[in-house]
Amino acid sequence: MVTVLQSRGSRRDLVAVAVFSGVSLVLGGCGLLPGRRGREIEVAASSGLTDAVIAVGEDHEPRDVAMAIGDEFDWDRFTVYTIGTPGERINEESGVIVEPGEHYTTQEILYVFHRDGVAVRGVPLPFENLAYGAGTWWGPRTRILWDDEWGTHLEDPDA
Known part of the structure; x- marks a missing residue:
């Protein structure tokens, strides 16, 4: 039972990391993250x-x-x-x-x-x-x- 809870927790953590990474890429590409000023040429x-x-x-x-x-x-x-x-x-x-x-x-x-x-x-x-x-x-x-x-x-x- 404990192993199942850890697996669900791990999946939840993985999904959270994936969502955060996706949002970071979008914001970074738009130049909205600190230290990033827009598109590259x-x-x-x-x-x-x-x-x-x-x-x-x-x-x-x-x-x-x-x-x-x-x-x-x-x-x-x-x-x-x-x-x-x-x-x-x-x-x-x-x-x-x-x-x-x-x-x-x-x-x-x-x-x-x-x-x-x-x-x-x-x-x-x-x-x-x-x-x-x-x-x-x-x-x-x-x-x-x-x-x-x-x-x-x-x-x-x-x-």
């Missing part, structure tokens, strides 16, 4: 953007960031973060979880693209020279240019 390389940066460095012909990204994802502005930027800062400015670590350490720089004020994708790039202008916003007409003094760099005609 994809951080993935853009082959089009990487190819454009390399091409500008080789042939010194300008490339548009928007054309380089093409239809990989929709965006209307972006910002640049350098290696060592506090993850908390990146996440606060992006409004979503981009960097789960204490500091950004994946590549030399991280571009975070936004659409209608919401971060949609992070793009790490290994080109330290494109960190110029970190912390500012770049628009959809931004170009990757070559300059004998600056090398490969960004320029936004609307800035």
Whole structure:
């Protein structure tokens, strides 16, 4: 008889843990648990953007960031973060979880693209020279240019 009661108690405990875990996952996914601030976005390389940066460095012909990204994802502005930027800062400015670590350490720089004020994708790039202008916003007409003094760099005609 005692064994039966322990089995029922164990099942009840198991059900309670399962329900609590399910509620935690839902709340955590919505960003409602302490220490969790919403959805995570994809951080993935853009082959089009990487190819454009390399091409500008080789042939010194300008490339548009928007054309380089093409239809990989929709965006209307972006910002640049350098290696060592506090993850908390990146996440606060992006409004979503981009960097789960204490500091950004994946590549030399991280571009975070936004659409209608919401971060949609992070793009790490290994080109330290494109960190110029970190912390500012770049628009959809931004170009990757070559300059004998600056090398490969960004320029936004609307800035």
